[in-house]
Amino acid sequence: MRLASSVTINEVGLRDGLQLESKILSVEEKMTIYHLLKRSNVPEIEFGSFVHPRLVPQMANSGELFAQIQENKEEKLVALIPNLKGLERAKEMGVRTVNFVFSASNTHNLQNVRQSTQESLGTLKTLAQYATDHDISLHIALATSFGCPFEGTIAPQHIMNITEELLQYEIKRITYADTTGMANPKQVYDLMTQVSAEWKSFEFACHFHNTRGMGMANINAAIEAGITIFDSSLGGIGGCPFAPGATGNVCTEDVVHMLDEMGVQTNIDLDGLIQASMKLKEILGHDLPGQVVKAGKSTRRYPVPS
Amino acid sequence: MRLASSVTINEVGLRDGLQLESKILSVEEKMTIYHLLKRSNVPEIEFGSFVHPRLVPQMANSGELFAQIQENKEEKLVALIPNLKGLERAKEMGVRTVNFVFSASNTHNLQNVRQSTQESLGTLKTLAQYATDHDISLHIALATSFGCPFEGTIAPQHIMNITEELLQYEIKRITYADTTGMANPKQVYDLMTQVSAEWKSFEFACHFHNTRGMGMANINAAIEAGITIFDSSLGGIGGCPFAPGATGNVCTEDVVHMLDEMGVQTNIDLDGLIQASMKLKEILGHDLPGQVVKAGKSTRRYPVPS
Incomplete structure (x- = not known):
């Protein structure tokens, strides 16, 4: 099993994770989680999104949040943007890295952002120019890359074609x-x-959900295939409106624990991450899907009963 | 990724799964689950164990259960045995396959069966002779093969040595x-x-728990290494007394779903398995860890909202 010696984690709990929570977190609550993540040495944090607050009220305070955390420059802070307006807002706030999301599935993209996949690629042209002009790093998240709940299978060739574009x-x-x-x-x-x-030298990443229990296995398979950057979500929060009751994103502390155990470096302090997850559970007020928080690390030793 | 074309599932829910449930299932309730498993074409079922009823009251009706199901000879029916007494009882009932469990970790074995690992290997000598004399297939489950909650790491060489023995x-x-x-x-x-x-031609299998979220990834890794027989538990029930709140065995329907999706044959009817899991949940009266029951299969299509 050939694995990379190190992997980069992009923590998306504050964005993808909180997006489907019924409780809307205050800036202070988000700052609490942010500080615990930062203290754990998480290298990248997707802290929020610049979308219309009516659509995603959980993210309405993303600008305010960024204003508070931007004094810290050690980690990469990423904002999701759905369009040029979002990018302009991100730029005004001083955000240096943005993530533009659209779907490989045309039907899903129409549902999600009211554009065809081709229209989103058109939008991207404008965004890329703006980002270049303002020295902003532009990331792309290609949703439904491995399947669409409406269309079903997404042909690998379709993903190759979009990637080329x-x-x-x-x-x-x-x-x-x-x-x-x-x-x-x-x-x-x-x-x-x-x-x-x-495309050997380009920076590819993967974003998995554990909806059907395959998230961790998919991480491992992607590492075997040479991918070394992964989105994951503290506590495993997040999810998918199409699968009520199903778990969400792959859980950051479970992923880091697995990587630690396999000798793949993340440079993240797992104990700190576990604390952050416990705090997040306390703030959200419900149980989270993550396993390591419940079971303890594999290295945990139990006293022999006498 | 080199995967086997087919994999055999040994369903252990009725034994390992129910062993830690507070509710003790009646023979009728176990028969309900058994029939649903059988109808789903599950090839091997570990239906119970012949241990002292005081130690594991959940398994006290294993003999009665076997008496009811033994008219069906299509699938392999396995009983766990802890010692010669258990094997004799299994033989009396007409059981054709038994599973003798002991631990690679000496400390764990002492805790679990009050014998050192070497003493269990001594017991095995007697068991093997008895099994041969009575034409019973003898399986060995080597507990704590990948780590012990008391001793920590188990050296691979130790596992190789025990295997040789x-x-x-x-x-x-x-x-x-x-x-x-x-x-x-x-x-x-x-x-x-x-x-x-x-040992190229010998029949090796793996038994994983999802305690720290790595169960499905471990299944996949084992298949990549050439293992084609796996224990798993309907609904993902079971678990470990050392990790309260943690999930249990790898979940049979989640494993079969993953294998189906990867084109690895199990010959099991996944829809039937999902029904069995839902029935098990109803009987146990609490939520089960399995994911596919909650999210539906990956092939599930959703109508496009108008």
Whole structure:
């Protein structure tokens, strides 16, 4: 099993994770989590999004949050943007890295952002120019890369074609997202191997959900295929409106624990992460899907009963 | 990613799964689950154990259960046995396959069965002779093969040594069990590759728990290493007394779903399995850890909202 020596974690709990929570967190509550993440040495944090507050009220305070945390420059702070307006708002706030999300599935994209996939690629042209002009790093998250709840299978060739089109623009990263947790390890391995082989030096990442229990296996399969950047969510929060009761994003502390155990470096303090997850549970007021918080690390020793 | 074309599932829910449930199921309730498993074409079912009823009251009706189900000969019916007494009882009932469990970790074995690992190997000698004399297939489950909650790391060489010793006897299968969910995919891949390479034609299996979220990734890693037989538990029930709140065995329907998605045959009817899991939830009266029951299969299509 050939694994990378190190992996970069992009923590998306404050954005993708909180987006579906009924409780809207205050800036103070988000700052509490942010500080615990930062103290744990998490290298990248997707802290929020600049979308219309009516659509995603949980993210309405993203600008205020960024204003409070931007004194710290050690980690990469990423904001999701849905369009040029969002990018302009991010730029005004001084955000240096943005993540533009659209779907490989045309039907899903129409549902999600009222644009066809081709229209979103048109939007991207404008965004890429603006980002370049203002020295902002532009990431792309390609939703439903491994399957769509409406269309079903997404052909690997379709992903290859979109990737090729994306690479015409000045973008820094492409994250292939398994938006509704449909990917399986073999599919992930095959597609990520193909992508990595075709464009060797580009920065590819993966974003998995654990909706059907395959999230951690997909992470491992992607690492085997050469991917070394992963989105994950503290406590495993997040999820998918199509699967009520199902778990959400892959859980950051569970991912870091697995990587630690396999000797793959993340440079993250797992104990600090576990504390952050426990705090998040306290703030949200309900149980979270993460496992390591409940079971303790594999290295935990129990006293022998006498 | 090299995967086997087919995998055999040994369903352990009725034994390992129910063993830690506070509710003790009646023979009728177990028969309900058994029939749903059988109808789903599950090839092997560990239906119970012949241990002292005071120690595991959940399994006290295993003999009665077997008497009711033994008219069906299509699938392999396995009983756990802790000692010669258990084996004799299994033989009396007409059980054709038994699973003798002991721990690679000396400390864990002392705690679990009041014998050192070496003493259990001594017991095995007697069991193997008895099984041969009575034409009973003898399986071995080697608990704590990937780590012990008391001793910590279990050296791969220790597992190799025990395996070599085991193979002196007439046994049909060795199942390496990650009793408390400590294994990681790299460790599984490395150890299973070593074992498979050393003894090419022998029947090895794995038994994983999802205690720290790595169960499905471990299944995948083991398949990559050439293992094609897995224990799993309907609904993901079971678990470990050392990790309250943690999930249990890898969930059968989630495993079969993942294998189906990857094109690895199990010959099991997944829809039937999902029904069985829903019935089990109803009987137990609490939520089960399995994901696919909640989210539906990856192939599930949603109508496009108008």
